[in-house]
Amino acid sequence: MGERAEITDARKIFAVAMLAGEILLQSGAEIYRVEDTIERILRLSGYEGTESFVTPTCILMTLRDPGAETLTTIRRVTERENNLHRVAMTNTVARALCDGSLSIDAAEDRLKSIRKSGALPRWVSLLTLFLLPVCFFLFFGGTDPVFAGVCLLTGAWLAAARVLFYHRFTIRFFHDLLCAAGVAFLASIASGLLGAGTELMNLVIISSIMPLVPGVAITTAIRDVLHGDYQSGTARAAEAFVIATASAVGVGVGLFLSRALLP
Amino acid sequence: MELSMVFTLLGGFLTAAGAALLFHVPARAALVCGAIGILAGAVKLMSGAFIDSTILSTFFATLLVALLAHVAARVERMPVTVYLIPCIFPFVPGAGMYQIVFSLIENRTGDAIAFFFRTMVEAGAIALSIFIIDTIFRLGRRVHTKCT
Numbered sequence: 260m261g262e263r264a265e266i267t268d269a270r271k272i273f274a275v276a277m278l279a280g281e282i283l284l285q286s287g288a289e290i291y292r293v294e295d296t297i298e299r300i301l302r303l304s305g306y307e308g309t310e311s312f313v314t315p316t317c318i319l320m321t322l323r324d325p326g327a328e329t330l331t332t333i334r335r336v337t338e339r340e341n342n343l344h345r346v347a348m349t350n351t352v353a354r355a356l357c358d359g360s361l362s363i364d365a366a367e368d369r370l371k372s373i374r375k376s377g378a379l380p381r382w383v384s385l386l387t388l389f390l391l392p393v394c395f396f397l398f399f400g401g402t403d404p405v406f407a408g409v410c411l412l413t414g415a416w417l418a419a420a421r422v423l424f425y426h427r428f429t430i431r432f433f434h435d436l437l438c439a440a441g442v443a444f445l446a447s448i449a450s451g452l453l454g455a456g457t458e459l460m461n462l463v464i465i466s467s468i469m470p471l472v473p474g475v476a477i478t479t480a481i482r483d484v485l486h487g488d489y490q491s492g493t494a495r496a497a498e499a500f501v502i503a504t505a506s507a508v509g510v511g512v513g514l515f516l517s518r519a520l521l522p
Numbered sequence: 523m524e525l526s527m528v529f530t531l532l533g534g535f536l537t538a539a540g541a542a543l544l545f546h547v548p549a550r551a552a553l554v555c556g557a558i559g560i561l562a563g564a565v566k567l568m569s570g571a572f573i574d575s576t577i578l579s580t581f582f583a584t585l586l587v588a589l590l591a592h593v594a595a596r597v598e599r600m601p602v603t604v605y606l607i608p609c610i611f612p613f614v615p616g617a618g619m620y621q622i623v624f625s626l627i628e629n630r631t632g633d634a635i636a637f638f639f640r641t642m643v644e645a646g647a648i649a650l651s652i653f654i655i656d657t658i659f660r661l662g663r664r665v666h667t668k669c670t
Contacts, residue, residue, distance in 0.1 A: 287545070288603060341545040343604045350601045379546045387543045394540055398533025398563070398612055400526045465617045469537075470544065474614025475607060477641065481649040499619060507623035 263305040263324055271363055273322055273330050275356075276300035278370045280311070280318050281334060282349050287341035290483055290491045293318070296353045303357065314490045315339070315498070345377040388421055388470060389414040392442075395466035406459050409449040413467035416441040432505045435471050439509025440516070442467040447517035468506050473499035527567055534563025534612060542608035551600065555608040558590045562609060577640075580613050581647040587613070588655035606652065615644040 264272065280297040293313045297320055301309035306324040313319070316336055323329040352369045355361035361369070392410040401407065417438055424434045443464050450460035476499040484492035538559025542552035562583040569579040591605035618641030625633035 287607075288601075292601070292603070341607070343542075343601075343607060344546045344548055347600045347604050377546070379543065379548075383543055384546075387540045391537065391540045391544070394533050394536035395612070396533075397529040398537050400530060402526050402529060465620070468620060469616050470541075472616030472620045474616030474619065474645075475611060477619055478610065478614050478645045478648045481642075481645050482652060485649055485653060500623070503619035503623045506620050507627055510620070510624060511627045 263327065264303075266328060268363075269304045269306065269322060269327070269330065271367075272300060272304045273320075273332070275363055275367050275370065276311075277318065277320065277332060277334060278367065278374075279349055279353055280313065280320070281336060282345055282370060282374055284313060284315070284318060284336050285339055286343070286345040286349070287339060288346045288349075289479070290315070290488045291486060292346075292350075296350070299357050300353060303363075315494045342378060344379070345373055348373045348377055385418040385421060389418045391470045392417070392463075392467040395469045396462065399462060399466055401459075401462050401466065403455075403459060405453060406449070406455070406463055409446060409463050410466055412449070413442045413445050413463065416445060417467065417470060432501065435502055435505035436509040436512070438471055439468050439506040440513040441509075443510040443513025444517045445513075447514050448521065451517065451521040464510060468510070471502070471506050473502040476502065530567060531560050531563045534559040534566075537612040538562075538609050541611035545608055547604055547608060551594075551598065551604055552608070554594050554598070555605055558587055558594070558605065558609045559612060561590065562587045562613070566613070577644055577647050580644060581651050584610055584613050584648045585651040585655065588652045592655055592659045602656075610648060610652070614648060615641045618644060 263269075276297045279300060280293050283293045283296060290313050294311045297311040297313070297318070298309050301311070301320065301322055304322060306322045306327065308321070308323040311318070311320040318334045318336065319332075321329065321331040349370065352361065352366050352373070356363065356366040389411070392414040393407055396407055396410045401410075420434065420438045420441060424437055428434055446460050446463040446467065449455075449463070450457070476495050480492050480495035480499060482492075483489075483495060486492075535556040536559075539552045539556030542555040543549075547555065565586050566579050566583040569582045570576070573579060587609045588606060591602050591609055594600075594605045595602040618637055621637045622634050622641060625631070625637060
């Protein structure tokens, strides 16, 4: 570790560390990766104390040294979306910065451009949403071709709901609720008209809401808890239950509506 | 081999690759995720044939997923998350989370409790398998973790 950096340089390093941490947290990186990346970048300043504390909704970091001004900041993070490509690119930049092959200014520029780009075109995620229900239907052992077709219908609803509602509501709850309601409605009407049993209908519903339900969130919650990150573990578990509630209430509403329509 | 087994393997590829695309993973890495998905689906089928427990077969499948994700991450010089999250996506107990709340809505409290414990154990089994592999891979690289 070299000399302690001048205060202006330290401020720069501090800002870049926060930028990297923010991109990582907003893109759905693990808590320990965010904390670790921030601390590695902060250590470049040569200050004696570097701390970072990250929860799924907030980043806290501090840089202190005897004889220098202490820098501390807090950043609230409200929007989070899984974007693993951004995680990968930010990781590469941070690594290059730490082993000295990238200057701090270049790193800042790279991070800013990652934030603007780094997403696949929208039609890719829409097409994926459209096809995922059929894929899950097959994965869960469904073989009925007609109900595979119903899964295409529910997939089309998921893609349409993404376009119509995803950015319209301030919280994700209503988007998930509407998605699940439409899926359950379509599956129930289809099985009613085709005279199929509830088992096939449930298979269609579960396959179709797999892209919504918080399986990854609950698994990550337990990983965080096992890792000792109790705050983020409990926060993620709460998030998982909120999303699960949205989809379950949605399915309830959809089934209720379809039963009212069907004789 | 039955048709539904072929479908499960195909579904393993499609769901893992699809989840990868949904999480903005670039196409090349998404194909790797799909390949890991097939193998994990195969492990789930095979272990399911020997042991009558979804939890154990999920555990073994995600153990393989975590192992291959670490190998792929080393080979392609990407963070493990890029492969790990999409590939565990088909196995995570999302349906269980939904069933907990849905049985509560339908006033079936007993079912809700049963689903709750089942889901927690399943998520725990997946988390544990990821931890085991993480720990094994971490043993060998203590020296390189320092920044400067």
